Amino acid sequence: MISALEYHERTKHSPQGVRESGYQLDFDNKPRPFKSYEDLPRRALSDRVRLTGIPALSTITPTHADFSHERPVPVDDLTALSYFSTGITKQLTRQDRELLFRAAACTGALYHIDLYAVCGDLEGLEAGVYHVDPRSLSLDVLREGDYRGILDAASDHDGVSTAPVTFVVTSTWWRNAWKYRDRAYRHAFWDSGTVLANLLATAESLSLPAEVVLGFADEPVAELLGVDPEREAPLELVPVGTGDHVPDATRIDPIDPATSPLSPDEREFPLIHDAWRASTLESGGEARDWRSRARERSIGRREGGDGDRIELDPVDYETESKRPLHETIRRRGSCRAYEREPVSFRKFSTVLDRATRGVPLDGRGSDSPSLQFVDAYMIANGVDGVSPGSYHYHPEAGELERLTDGECRSEAAHLALDQRLGGEAAACLYFLTDLDVVVDRLGNRGYQLAQLEAAATAGRCYLATYAHRNLGGTGLTFYDDFVTTFLSPRADGQTPMFLYTLGEPA
Incomplete structure (x- = not known):
């Protein structure tokens, strides 16, 4: 494994490094910007996206998520949260090619960030583990039933323990590394960050508490989604809304749903997976300890000086x-x-x-x-x-x-x-x-x-x-x-x- 400091040092840009890289993009091998399951059932989201009319500037400021008052999340809200985070907002045709633009900015417009929804029974949707498909604004059904307890145990986080739905944000490395190679691990957080800014603002517009949870045990979450972290890894959890305490975690059977190939020759970048692996947490208890250390004080910043x-x-x-x-x-x-x-x-x-x-x-x-x-x-x-x-x-x-x-x-x-x-x-x-x-x-x-x-x-x-x-x-x-x-x-x-x-x- 590689430390974060070593990874960061090895992926720095310099004029000489850029000049001498000699890397050329193979457009015949460009990965598709969507994850496509081959034979999973689907659930429809709402036919229309709910619009609140709240000014954008009023939604940007933090919610300081208050999970103390019950606020359910109907499927209409789930639709809006999904669409304004990763949905297709523009369609343009250039030189006989259709270009699809998403709600949030992404390095190289390669769209390697995916959303999954883990929910209990919602108004209009039964409990399950779902993948959000931005193309059709529908849900791929990965598991039926209430599995929120898995996320609760993995994070030991108060918001996750009462949220009607928790989003899991992932990155598929190759979809970004095709162009940016080892820097795709940096871009996983750059691009999930812009998605999360939209997700949090949309939750605020719907009067839903929401918070980004970075402290969680990684392996149980990856297993719940049926993803292989060498190709696609969980990055963040986002509990939305509040209700009763989620059911206790239960044993889950492994799943490995078939997906369509991203490109003819999918390449691996071991440095990315090594950097991710070195950052993983093993349990909810470890996640809570890490979170407590992070909350103690501001670190990494500089004091002001005497400039004008x-x-x-x-x-x-x-x-x-x-x-x-x-x-x-x-x-x-x-x-x-x-x-x-x-x-x-x-x-x-x-x-x-x-x-x-x-x-x-x-x-x-x-x-x-x-x-x-x-x-x-x-x-x-x-x-x-x-x-x-x-x-x-x-x-x-x-x-x-x-x-x-x-x-x-x-x-x-x-x-x-x-x-x-x-x-x-x-x-x-x-x-x-x-x-x-x-x-x-x-x-x-x-x-x-x-x-x-x-x-x-x-x-x-x-x-x-x-x-x-x-x-x-x-x-x-x-x-x-x-x-x-x-x-x-x-x-x-x-x-x-x-x-x-x-x-x-x-």
């Missing part, structure tokens, strides 16, 4: 954009070009303010700061009222601290793997952490936690960005150590987890 401060000016809830969540998700894209026009300071302030108020993760303490495991830094090249330069954002104070002065579009493009989008963007947001400290305190599972907090926060940036007219955004990859160097000495010892850019779309 700029106070953000976000809109309040009365004057915020009223674009509903469903329209925002359907509007969302990934910008391919930005105008070099400055964006509104208030809109930028609102995006940053709403996105960084703290993702409801099981590893967060109840009185934790907005960001607990990552710092937010920024290169500003086009924000009204913000002098060009680099900044350290302090979400608790709502202030930007200036680190350096001067326009740095060429530097921003270079840091973003020499992609012009980085230089065109009005702002580049970098989420960094001190991995040595995180892994020392929380083990290899801590690496997942830092990646996920950064990615889910970036997923909220997407939602807050596209809630505004004339704003667009996209995530970009980066030269890891070059980002650290550019943001040092403040970021010395930290490493980037995610890069999000925003601006006015061209």
Whole structure:
């Protein structure tokens, strides 16, 4: 097995490494972006997706999931949760090819993240273990009966123990590794993070408590779904709603449902599975202990300094954009070009303010700061009222601290793997952490936690960005150590987890 620190070091990008890789994509072997079971029965979800009309900006802030009051989850809600997380929201035809775009952003549009629903009897759906099929917005039946006790025992988590339905989020490695190779393990948390941002916002719009659970015993969950972690592994649990305590765990028979091949020649990347395996937890008790350690204090972040401060000016809830969540998700894209026009300071302030108020993760303490495991830094090249330069954002104070002065579009493009989008963007947001400290305190599972907090926060940036007219955004990859160097000495010892850019779309 390989430690998270070694994995991260071995998968860093550098200009020399990118130039010398020589890797070419084999489009004849490109994997399909859907999991297709060959002979499983299906259950229909609702014919129509429920729309609440709640403004997107009102759904982004954390629920601090309250599982103390009973809130069932009818099948209409299950449909909305599934559709706005992984459903097909756009269909375009280009050069006689049909392109299907999903609700949440995904690296390379390869869509390697799947949702499974483990539920008791719901209004309109009997208890079972289901795979969500985004193509037909229906459910593949993996097991009939109530198996929520398996997840309860695996996680020892209060929300899972009373949730009418718990989603399990997985990644199929090859579907992303076809293009990104060993970095697909990073992308598993990048891309599940954007899915989870949508899922949590949709739950909030439906007045359903929801929380992301990263602490759970991995093997029992994989066995429940009938997946082989060398190909597809569970990443997170998301309990939704609240009700009676779930039945006790029962013995389960192994299942191995047949699926259609993803591509003619599916390749393996042992480094990915080794990194995942090194992070696994063995039991619900171990998961609860890990969770307790994570909740104790903020780690991986840097204290502020004495640089000049700029106070953000976000809109309040009365004057915020009223674009509903469903329209925002359907509007969302990934910008391919930005105008070099400055964006509104208030809109930028609102995006940053709403996105960084703290993702409801099981590893967060109840009185934790907005960001607990990552710092937010920024290169500003086009924000009204913000002098060009680099900044350290302090979400608790709502202030930007200036680190350096001067326009740095060429530097921003270079840091973003020499992609012009980085230089065109009005702002580049970098989420960094001190991995040595995180892994020392929380083990290899801590690496997942830092990646996920950064990615889910970036997923909220997407939602807050596209809630505004004339704003667009996209995530970009980066030269890891070059980002650290550019943001040092403040970021010395930290490493980037995610890069999000925003601006006015061209």
